[in-house]
Amino acid sequence: MSGVERVVIVGASVAGLHAADELRAQGYVGALTLVGDEPHLPYDRPPLSKAVPAGRLKVGHLQLPQVRELDVTWRLGVAAVGLDRAKRTLLLSDGAHVEFDRLLIATGVRARPWPNPTEAVLEGVKTLRTQEDAADLYTRLQARPRRVVVIGAGFIGSELASACRDIDIDVTLIERSRQPLGNALGESVGSAIAARQRRCGVDLRLKAAVKAIDDDGTGRVGQVRLADGDCIETDIVVTALGSQRNIEWLDGAGLVTDQAGIACDATMRVFTSDGVIDDAIYAAGDVVRWPHPVFRRKFIAVEHWGTAVAMARHAARGMLGSARVEWVPKAFDELPCFWSNQFGLNIKSMGVPRFADSIVVTQGSLEGRRCVIAYGRDGHTVGAVAINAPRELQGYESLIRRLAPFPPDLNVPDWDGQARPAPVPARFPAAGLATHEAPAMVVGPAPADPLAALGFPHSHRRRAIDKEPG
Amino acid sequence: MSTRRGFEEILKPENRELPDRGRAELRAEPVRREDDGRWVVSGYDEVRQLLSDPRISVAPKAADVAKYDSEAPQRALAMVALDSPAHEQVRRHFMRSFGPPWHPHRVADLETTVRRWTADLLDAAAQRTQMDVVEDFAYPVPVWAICSLLGVPPDDDERFTQWLNPILEAHSSTQMTQALAHADSQMSDYFRELMIRRRNDPRDDMITGVATDDSDSRAPGEELILENIFVLFLGGHQTTVHAVGSSILTLLRHPDVLGRVRHDPTIVPAVFEEVLRLEPPAQLFDDRHALADIPVGDMVIPQGSPVTLVLAAANRDPKRFPHPDTFDIDRTDNEHLSFLGGPHYCLGAPLARLEGRIMITEWARRVENPRLVIDPPPYEPNPRLRGPRHLLVGYDRILT
Numbered sequence: 020m021s022g023v024e025r026v027v028i029v030g031a032s033v034a035g036l037h038a039a040d041e042l043r044a045q046g047y048v049g050a051l052t053l054v055g056d057e058p059h060l061p062y063d064r065p066p067l068s069k070a071v072p073a074g075r076l077k078v079g080h081l082q083l084p085q086v087r088e089l090d091v092t093w094r095l096g097v098a099a100v101g102l103d104r105a106k107r108t109l110l111l112s113d114g115a116h117v118e119f120d121r122l123l124i125a126t127g128v129r130a131r132p133w134p135n136p137t138e139a140v141l142e143g144v145k146t147l148r149t150q151e152d153a154a155d156l157y158t159r160l161q162a163r164p165r166r167v168v169v170i171g172a173g174f175i176g177s178e179l180a181s182a183c184r185d186i187d188i189d190v191t192l193i194e195r196s197r198q199p200l201g202n203a204l205g206e207s208v209g210s211a212i213a214a215r216q217r218r219c220g221v222d223l224r225l226k227a228a229v230k231a232i233d234d235d236g237t238g239r240v241g242q243v244r245l246a247d248g249d250c251i252e253t254d255i256v257v258t259a260l261g262s263q264r265n266i267e268w269l270d271g272a273g274l275v276t277d278q279a280g281i282a283c284d285a286t287m288r289v290f291t292s293d294g295v296i297d298d299a300i301y302a303a304g305d306v307v308r309w310p311h312p313v314f315r316r317k318f319i320a321v322e323h324w325g326t327a328v329a330m331a332r333h334a335a336r337g338m339l340g341s342a343r344v345e346w347v348p349k350a351f352d353e354l355p356c357f358w359s360n361q362f363g364l365n366i367k368s369m370g371v372p373r374f375a376d377s378i379v380v381t382q383g384s385l386e387g388r389r390c391v392i393a394y395g396r397d398g399h400t401v402g403a404v405a406i407n408a409p410r411e412l413q414g415y416e417s418l419i420r421r422l423a424p425f426p427p428d429l430n431v432p433d434w435d436g437q438a439r440p441a442p443v444p445a446r447f448p449a450a451g452l453a454t455h456e457a458p459a460m461v462v463g464p465a466p467a468d469p470l471a472a473l474g475f476p477h478s479h480r481r482r483a484i485d486k487e488p489g
Numbered sequence: 490m491s492t493r494r495g496f497e498e499i500l501k502p503e504n505r506e507l508p509d510r511g512r513a514e515l516r517a518e519p520v521r522r523e524d525d526g527r528w529v530v531s532g533y534d535e536v537r538q539l540l541s542d543p544r545i546s547v548a549p550k551a552a553d554v555a556k557y558d559s560e561a562p563q564r565a566l567a568m569v570a571l572d573s574p575a576h577e578q579v580r581r582h583f584m585r586s587f588g589p590p591w592h593p594h595r596v597a598d599l600e601t602t603v604r605r606w607t608a609d610l611l612d613a614a615a616q617r618t619q620m621d622v623v624e625d626f627a628y629p630v631p632v633w634a635i636c637s638l639l640g641v642p643p644d645d646d647e648r649f650t651q652w653l654n655p656i657l658e659a660h661s662s663t664q665m666t667q668a669l670a671h672a673d674s675q676m677s678d679y680f681r682e683l684m685i686r687r688r689n690d691p692r693d694d695m696i697t698g699v700a701t702d703d704s705d706s707r708a709p710g711e712e713l714i715l716e717n718i719f720v721l722f723l724g725g726h727q728t729t730v731h732a733v734g735s736s737i738l739t740l741l742r743h744p745d746v747l748g749r750v751r752h753d754p755t756i757v758p759a760v761f762e763e764v765l766r767l768e769p770p771a772q773l774f775d776d777r778h779a780l781a782d783i784p785v786g787d788m789v790i791p792q793g794s795p796v797t798l799v800l801a802a803a804n805r806d807p808k809r810f811p812h813p814d815t816f817d818i819d820r821t822d823n824e825h826l827s828f829l830g831g832p833h834y835c836l837g838a839p840l841a842r843l844e845g846r847i848m849i850t851e852w853a854r855r856v857e858n859p860r861l862v863i864d865p866p867p868y869e870p871n872p873r874l875r876g877p878r879h880l881l882v883g884y885d886r887i888l889t
Contacts, residue, residue: 044821382543383574391543410832411573414541421784429543430781430792432572 023120023342024049027109029099030125030265031055032064033324034304034331038123039089041335052117053091054109056098057149065324067153068175069360072160073182078150099126102272104291107299121338124269124281124289124302125331128262128322133170138232143240144256147175156257160188164254167191168243170229172199173455174359176259177216181361184219191222191251193229193243194455196448202457204368204404205445207378208392211385211406212364219362224249232256261456262322264306274300279462280308280320285350286341287334301338303331308462312352313420314401319371321459323357354419355459358409367409370394370402370419372445373457379426379442382411382433391415394445395425496529499773499799505868505875515802520788527775527795528788531802533809533826535786539798541831544781547774548572550793565712567720570776573832579709579717580836586698587638587836595695596839599634603844606630607851615887619862622880626852627733628726631844635725638840639718640687640694645679652676657726680718684711695721721837729841731770731869731876732761736849738877739764741861743816750853757853759818761845766825767816772801772875774829800826801875858885 026042028035031053039051055061062081070076094111101110102122109117130146133139145156160167160183167183169176172194183190192199198209199216216223228246235241243251266276274297275282275290282290287301287309304327310316333351340346358367375394381403383390391411394402399422403415418427426442434440447457495514498504504511519532530536539545547570568579585591607630614620636643652672680696687697699714709717740747740760750757775797783790790796804825805813828835835841862881869876 389574389577408573408577410541410834411543413831414538414543417538417542417785423784428781431543432546432548432780433574 023047023339025052025119026050026121026123026338027052027054027117027119028123028125029054029109030123030127030304030306031057031059031061031093031095032125032127032304032327033061033083034125034127034327035123036061036083036085036331037328038125038303038331038335039091040085040087041332042339043087043089045336045339047339049120051089051091052094052119054094054097054099054111054117056096056112058096059150060093060095062150064148067150068147068178069182071150071153072156072179073185074157074161078154078157081150099268102269102274102300104273104297104300120299122300123331123334123338124300124306125304125327126265126268127305128264130258131260131263133232133258133260135232139258141232141234141240141256142238143254144232144258146258147179148262156255159255160186164188166251166253167255167257168193168251168253169257169259170243171259171261171454172201172223172225173259173261173453174200174203174361174458176257176455177212178359178361179257179259180216180221181219184221184362189220189222191224191243191253192216193224193227193245194453195226195228196453197225197446198448199223199225200366200455201446201448202373202453202455204366204372204392205375205378205394205447207443207446208385208404212362212366215362215364221362222251260454262305266306279318279460281306282318283307283309285310285312285316285352286337286348287330287351288337288341298341301334303327303334309351312350313354313422314371314374314461317461319355319460320462321355323355323458325356326353329353354416357458365405365407365409367405367412368402368459369404369412369415370400371459371461372402372404373447373459374401374461375445375447377425377442378445380440381427381429382431383408384440393418393425393427395442398425399423400425400427496523496797496799499801500872502870502872505870505872512802512805515799516807519806520786520790522788522794527797528779528790529797529799530785531799531806532786533803533806536798536800536803536826537830538785539777539783539796540826540829540833542783542785543573544779544783545777545796546572546780547576547777547833549776550778565710565716567716569720569833576832578705578707579713580832582702582705582708582714583695583699583717583721583836585702585704586695588839592698595638596843599637599840600843600847602637603630603634603847604851606633607848611851611855611887614856618885619881619883622737622852622882623730623734623877624879627730627737627848627880630848631725631729631733631841634729634840634844635722638695638725639722640692640696641683641722648679649676652679653723653726656723676719676722677715680715680722681711684715684718724837727874728770729837729844731768731874732765732841732845733848734877734880735768735770735875736761736764736845737852737882738861738866738880739768739816740849740853741859741882742864746816746818747853747859749818750849754850754854756818757846757850758842759820759823761842761849762823762825763816763818763820765827766804766810766823767814768875769800769804769825769827770874770876771827771829772873773797773799775873800829855888856882856884857888859883 061083066076098112100112130148166189168191169180170193172192177199180190180192198206199212201209230246231244233242240256269276273291281302283302284296288296289300305322308318308320311319354369356369372394375396377395378392381391381393389407391405391408393400400418405412495511498511515531519535520530522528568576610626652675655668655672684700687700691697777796779790779794781792807813828838859882862883866877866880869878
């Protein structure tokens with residue numbers, strides 16, 4: 020088969036939309052179908068934990084712009100339930116069969132549910148992933164609850180706590196590991212974030228485990244009980260325990276899928292379980308793991324907005340290009356990059372900090388208003404994080420791309436003749452300890468892979484979280 | 490040495506109107522060491538890296554400062570010559586009076602005024618059938634805009650002209666002539682006095698903002714503020730003028746595009762960006778040096794080396810832009826470096842874009858049957874800047 024005349028994209032969020040846009044930008048004129056299980060046109064998720072709950076932005080204003088005529092057949096409110104690779108056919112929840120010449124899987128992730136099903140359905144116990152979740156939370160916050168309890172101090176949990184403080188609502192933030200954002204930034208940096216959160220009035224509970232979420236007797240949440248015996252009275256509990264990849268619908272499709280993502284090559288084509296690359300099936304966004312050329316082809320999984328956009332566009336070019344004889348495939352080698360706004364801090368990250376064993380403050384200071392931190396592993400720079408220094412971070416791209424010696428010798432004037440800070444351990448929490456997850460991870464290439472050999476017993480960690488959250 | 494003359498050719502004033510001179514040599518060596526020890530960087534990826542690389546300093550080297558004027562009192566540095574963290578403090582102080590989130594509408598609110606000024610200048614040209622696009626059109630609007638933003642009274646305009654010329658003509662701060670020094674101190678005195686006036690009688694303008702804002706205990710001192718007001722003021726007199734002049738020159742050389750602009754003004758931003766790519770008003774920055782050894786491209790620039798970033802060459806790197814020397818307003822991927830990048834990204838970029846959009850749109854719409862009187866026009870002799878010095882254009886009439 021040479022011609023590409025039917026492209027189907029599963030997942031109508033930021034990756035799916037950008038793939039559609041890139042296909043049309045590349046001159047693709049064939050049929051284009053976008054399948055999304057939410058009943059909405061693609062919308063922007065980052066504000067859901069920030070501007071929406073704080074009331075600065077309505078969910079009606081979140082729709083992602085469509086800058087060109089996409090001529091898409093939308094299948095919204097319909098989930099993909101199966102994939103028949105041999106027949107090049109997608110199965111939908113409404114019973115429809117959709118044939119394709121090229122398929123892009125961009126089904127993303129969902130919020131990890133609270134593991135106790137009885138507690139999870141109490142009135143007032145919420146997760147945060149969709150615009151309905153955020154709108155509901157906004158309404159509840161407008162009713163001025165006594166207190167909000169957020170379980171899980173990763174990015175979503177911390178940003179939501181920040182939004183609560185913005186509108187002067189008391190908030191308790193519970194984290195099982197030693198620091199907020201510890202799994203994303205390491206506990207050495209997390210301790211500075213913790214200090215900031217406390218200064219902003221957050222009741223931050225670290226090394227705290229949730230024993231139970233108690234019913235107030237009417238089916239509503241009444242209090243959260245901690246393992247140390249403390250009880251926190253509250254009207255709203257938001258569980259922010261990270262995410263799960265939406266891959267179950269691919270069971271039996273013969274792809275390499277598990278909670279570390281769908282295994283792809285560096286052009287975003289999927290691997291089948293017998294080690295073949297399927298030329299017709301691509302994946303993009305949070306649901307993917309791929310061998311990153313910069314990180315010595317280790318498989319990484321990234322849950323970043325910008326990575327989803329760039330990866331989707333890369334995949335779209337490949338979907339069309341691979342049908343041409345002269346096509347030379349090119350590896351997707353964007354560095355993972357993301358940002359977070361919380362408690363007056365702009366936190367921006369590049370590379371894979373979670374891969375690091377050591378950090379060093381390279382500009383500014385952790386105690387001061389702004390700083391940049393380089394992340395190193397085995398003497399190589401693998402990531403950088405800027406706090407209130409977004410424009411400085413770009414300068415670390417070439418260091419990370421070259422895996423430059425760590426600590427890097429920058430000789431910047433920040434120290435003014437005084438001794439430069441020395442590297443310290445990054446201190447990432449032990450496997451399975453943190454309530455939240457790292458948004459960019461080194462994972463293994465295949466489910467059967469001995470992940471521990473890579474230094475990251477990822478699958479064990481996930482299992483531990485599934486069993487014993489909070 | 491004959492193969493290594495590319496950079497020298499670019500610096501020669503007689504080559505201003507021949508931007509192709511020296512380009513092939515630069516392309517062959519995106520990072521190269523000149524015989525005098527300075528490193529000239531001209532590849533897109535390489536320039537982009539060094540614009541944000543923390544190992545590149547924009548501050549004068551201590552040794553150079555001492556050599557150039559040991560008598561003069563230590564002068565405060567503008568933010569263009571400050572490294573972080575001092576740079577960040579000064580820039581933040583100025584942003585609090587200029588941009589979002591503190592003043593999200595400061596630039597956008599100028600739209601109506603810029604439209605009026607643009608219309609007034611074209612109305613004035615209706616009496617004639619020839620204009621100097623630079624003097625009669627491109628120069629006044631950016632100057633009025635920067636005065637309005639800063640809060641410089643328009644009536645004081647006359648006083649600047651005599652001070653400004655020696656300053657704008659100076660090729661660099663190291664060529665400190667007596668006339669320049671005099672003009673410089675006059676300007677400083679003027680702004681010092683204006684700051685005092687604004688402290689006593691606050692207005693909704695930037696000078697009031699930077700003079701009175703005490704929300705940050707680490708706010709820059711008076712001399713630092715003064716020097717930076719001065720640099721913003723000068724910046725408003727040069728780069729946008731050149732960008733608009735080059736845009737109109739380019740349109741006159743591409744009548745097909747000029748025709749498209751008339752029918753569809755929504756393409757003007759694409760025209761402006763493409764002109765910025767091809768004819769960056771700031772061509773090169775030769776004031777940087779390496780704080781540490783910097784691997785870039787296939788080379789390592791050694792610690793202490795002077796570094797020149799040639800934006801004009803980077804914007805025409807064939808590895809980054811297909812058919813780089815072609816004026817193509819339909820490019821969708823046009824991330825040129827004309828506003829720099831990294832910590833020193835142009836503070837005034839939104840203002841320049843607003844002015845460029847309105848001025849080019851209105852000029853194209855109203856000037857009927859324009860033609861170049863002198864082609865090529867005389868260029869700015871300073872190799873750091875690019876734009877026509879004068880641009881004589883004949884026309885049939887000015888439409889209303």
